[in-house]
Structure formats: structure tokens, C-alpha cells
Amino acid sequence: MSNEAHEQPVAAQKGPELNGVNPVPLEERRGKSAGLFAVWFAWNVSIMGIGYGIYVFGLGLSPLQAIIAGTIGYAVSAFLVGILSVGGPRTGLPTLTQTRFAFGYEGNKIPAFFAYLSNIGWKVTIITLASTTGANIFARLWPDQFATAAGRPVSWLILVWFVIVLVLTMWFAVAGHAVIMKAEQWIAALTGVMTLVFIAMIVPHIHWDRLGDNPSGSALAFVGGIVMAMTMVGLGMLNYGGDFARYLPRETPARGVIGWTTLGIALPVTVLLILGILLAGSNPDLGGQAAIDPIAALTVLLPTWFFVPFSIVIVISLISAAMTGIYSSGLALMAVGVPGSRVIITIINGVIIAAGAFYLLFISTSFLATFQAFLALIAVAMGTLGGIQLVDFIRQRRMNWNVDMALPAGQGGRSGRWTALLSLVVATVLGLGLVTSGDPYIARVVGFLLTEEQRNGVLGASNIGVVIAMVVGSALYAIVTFVFKQDPKPDYSAVTKERSVRA
Helix, strand or coil: CCCCCCCCCHHHCCCCCCCCCCCCCHHHCCCCHHHHHHHHHHHHCCCHHHHHHHHHHCCCCCHHHHHHHHHHHHHHHHHHHHHHHCHHHHHCCCHHHHCHHHHCCCCCHHHHHHHHHHHHHHHHHHHHHHHHHHHHHHHHHCHHHHECCCCCECHHHHHHHHHHHHHHHHHHHHHCHHHHHHHHHHHHHHHHHHHHHHHHHHHHHCCHHHHHHCCCCCHHHHHHHHHHHHHHCHHHHHHHHHHHCCCCCCCCCHHHHHHHHHHHHHHHHHHHHHHHHHHHHHCHHHHHHHHHCHHHHHHCCCCHHHHHHHHHHHHHHHHHHHHHHHHHHHHHHHHHCCCCCHHHHHHHHHHHHHHHHHHHHHCCHHHHHHHHHHHHHHHHHHHHHHHHHHHHHHHHHHCCCCHHHHCCECCEECCCCHHHHHHHHHHHHHHHCCCCCCCCCHHHHCCCCCCHHHHCCHHHHHCCHHHHHHHHHHHHHHHHHHHCCCCCCCECHHHHHHHHHHC
């Protein structure tokens, strides 16, 4: 594998992280599982979480039902991310390299490529949002100089913020794991405190006496709320949980990795979900505006003295999500097989993401809705990939987490494993038939297993197909692997042949 273990521990090195998709050597492992809380908390303490709560409430649930459904969905999906994160310290591998155990060295390139597309796609959106949020500060304070007649920031100001956001994001992503983990501790503390102040200022806009006016939804709508919460947060993170845990010592207890990861993801989004539901349930107009653009709808309620620092914190939280995402997507690109060091691949990856964000900001903003709809569909395959990996953990543990299985065929791994690939394809097709899309073009090729009534109802709105695909893919893979025993052992034929030639 590229970037093989080097002699000097990372902690003692100067400059960017050197490890790529190789197993992190045991002598370079450090830290405790509690350190995972900050990286996940900082990533998820975003004002957009309020919009997520409004979406769950919009399924026709009462405020109490929506809060319970959303909390369950977040907790379950975050817990799954926590379980997959355990593979990090056990193998020292990024998650999308560890999936080679299940899919094979060459076969893994297919799901890894789609995971890469999903990752960079959302980072393009985040960098776009961070740039416009920063520019909005100046547009609000000095509209004569920095705002158009429509009240939007002028293009050159957005460009300046685009450069600032991109430079900061790329610096951290290139620096690597150690720098990111330290930065996230400060970001988590800052964003956590500021978000609490923000919540205190927004709570007075909740009309408590109106919450009881909302009728309860059906059992199907409640389940739909759980599924929607799962798809909006945790399931989208299944493919890089181990990226931030792989520097932990191999013997790190699994309960710590799972617990701190779950808490870091679920805590901030659950608090913001509750706030969003209470706003939507008591103030439909504000809730509707926040569902479309939570940052614009909610920051306008803030006094200027707090609007400015809080907007800066929003930008910081978005940069936090972008830098961890670019770091992980760089590792994903290496898992696909692109040659080069982690630093070079991360820079190339950053250029791709920057080009996408620039396109959305300055060339074709009308493309954004279709783009996000496409990324949502990729979640069907990504959730299934995560489910298969969860099942494969049983197999990996039985083999004592043998990292040779991530190597090419003949060196311990295999080129491909039809069991995982077939499970992924079958479940993904099924899942696409059970989801819907708001984009008119994409809508033509999905939801083909739903009736017209189902497409326009709770089943379609909740995208339950993502979870069904995950369950079916996991079950199918488990059956062929453990029941029919289609589980070939590590292949060392090339190593054996080389040794015999030398002898």
C-alpha cells in the first residue's frame, strides 16, 4: 500500500501528516476516545440543524411526536457511526480503505468512488454557504457599499470570502489529523457557547400557547420521522467514522469510541432539532422561512451586536465541517486508487471542490437544487455500504482485524468479492425504487416501486428507501457470507510465489 509506515512518529514530526491509506503504525497511536467528541460536535453544531427539525415536523407530526422521532433517529444513526468508528483503532485504516475487506481491493473502488462524490458534493455546498454567510455580515452592516439593490452581497465580496474560507479549509485539511483534532477542540467550545446564547435569544420567539394546536400524526408518519432524521445526519457519516479514530491505540475500548462519537453527533443536532420543531409548531411563517434558509431566516432576528460574532461562528462551524470533509474525501480518493501522497491528493481534491463551489456561487446557482437532489440519492448506496461494513465487522473481528485484507490480491487481499458487490447493487436498486426526489428530472428514475399516493405521502417524503436498502443489503450480505459460507480466506499466493522464487 502507498505511504507505508515510516520510522518517526507523527507526533514528533514537523509539517503535514504523512500517513495516507496505510495502517497507522502502533507506535504513532495516541490519545483517548473522549477526543472524538469535539470533532463530531464541532461538525454538527450547525444552525442548519434547526431546518432539519422543521423537516421532521413537516411530516404531519405533533411537536412532541416530532421531537421523539427525531431524537430516536439521530441516536440510532449516530450509534451506527460510532460502531463503524471502532474499525479505526482496530486496523489504523480510514473507513473507505477498510471496506476493501468486504469488497476486495479493486471491487472497493466502485463504492469508494460514489462515497467520494457524496463527500465532495456536500463540501461544495458547505463552502458555498460559508462564503455567502461571511459576505452577508458586510452586506447587513454597510448595505450601501456591500449590497446590491436586492439586498444581497455584491459578487466581489462573496469572492473575497470564498478565498478566505477555501484557504483556511485547505490549510487544516493538508495539515492533517493531529492539527484538525486540536482545532476542533477549540471550535467545539466556541460554537457550543455561542449556540447556547443563540438559543436563549431565539426561545422568546416561540409561542408556547400555540404548540397544542398541532394534531398528532399517524404511526406511519412517526416512523417516517425517525427515518428522515436518520438519513439527514448519521447515515451520511457512516463512510468516514474511522478516519478520525484510527490514531487511537489499538486496544482502545469500543464502548468509549462508540459513546463519544454518538454523543458528539447526536447531542448538538438533537438540541437544534427541538428548537426547530418548537419554532415551526408555534410560528408557521418563521418555520417555513427557516426550512428554506435557516441562516437568513434566524439571524435576522438577532440584534446587530450578536449577529456579527454569531455569523462569524457560523462560518467557523461550516469551515470545521468542510475541513474534516475534505480531509476524508482526500482519503477516499486515495482509496479509489489515485496515486500520490496524502498531501498532493488532498490539494487536488481541494481544487476540485473549489471549482465546484465557484461554479455554484458565480456561474449557475440554479443548479444547486438538482445537485443536492443527486447527492441525496447517493445516500441510498452509501447507507447500504455502511450496513455491509457493519456486518463485515463480525468477519473482520474473527480474523483479528487482519489489515492484509486491504492489500491487492495475492498479498493478503482479493481483487473483488461478489458477495458484497451483489448485495450493494441489489439493495441500491431496491432503495432507489422506494425514494422520491423534488427534482423533476431525477424524479423520473426513482420511486418506481411506489404508487402515486405513496410518492406524495409520508413514505415518499421520509425517503424510507435509504433505510430499507441498508437493511436489505446487510441481510443479503450476512446470508451469503455466514449462512452459505461464501467467505474466502486471505490470499497470499503472490507472497508465497515470491518467497519460493527467492529460495
